[in-house]
Amino acid sequence: MEGAVGAFVRSIVIFFVLLVFTKILGKREISQLSFIDFVSAITMGDIAANLSYNLEGEMAKGFSSLMVWVFLPFLLSYLALHFKWMRRFLNGNAVVVIRQGKVMEDNLRKVRYSIDDLMQQLRQRNVFHVADVEFAVLEASGQLTVLKKSDMEQPIRRDLSIPSEIRNEPHVVIEDGHINHEALTKANLDPGWLLAELERIGVMLSNVFLGQVDSQGHLYVDLYDDNLPVPVSTHRQATLALLKQSQASLELFALQTGKVSSKGQFERLAGELEEVVRQVQPFLQGGGGG
């Protein structure tokens, strides 16, 4: 019984001692531990476990051993923080394994990486052709970082000259056939607008399971009946078509009219309308309803 009490007290003391030590050693994710960190941690745990229930052993002996395993990793991490050579020695260097689509065989051998290892790592980065890679580095942490050739990169909006839009979070404005007034207010819209939109696409409020509106004012609805095709408002596309049609008509009038003065005016108006179409086209194309 006395032994049990002793083990209880010891364990509590050692628990808090370990807590303090781990705080001293600092914050590092388990996955980022270097091998020596890992070994030290296990050893510390082992010593602590031994101390906590092995009552035969002297506390002092165990503690002095524990101190060494805490102090040395602490010293190493301190040195690594302040000296580059120590950092290099402990963590190793990043190694270039692919340069301009060519595999650096010597470097691969240095880090003991087989072709299979390399290909696997590349595939995990969604790269299947070595030729697509401009530059690949095996980081000190063991992860492969890949820079693809510029013609293999995905284009971004700016590359395609699509105007940027501010995307606020979409709001769920209809839930279970009921209007969520709070969300509607957050979206700067009113129930009248919502009902008008529903009427435009020919859907009853009570049939809507979920209705979501984005910052562009597009309304998406999901109906209770999944077999019904979801009507999509074509208001935006229709407006764009109407503008284009009007523009074409104006050009036609310019051709048809006999009077020189009228001809000039129609041509000018057609030109102005063309400018309008060019301006709003990016915002009217695509997108769901509206």
Next chain:
Amino acid sequence: MTVASQVKQTLAGLKSAQASLEQFALQTQDKSAKKAFTDAANQTQSIINALQSRVNQIEQQEPEYKGF
């Protein structure tokens, strides 16, 4: 269909599109889209005005077109 009635039809279409553009301008929260829609609505309005005066002119000069 006479030219005058065709012009009138186009005018009606433009008025509808202009109203839609104003509506889109009100709906969207995106500043650049709002500006594009507002500008487009204004410009379309000026086109409508010009076209309207043209229609009035045609009707005055050639009264037989009136009402088409």
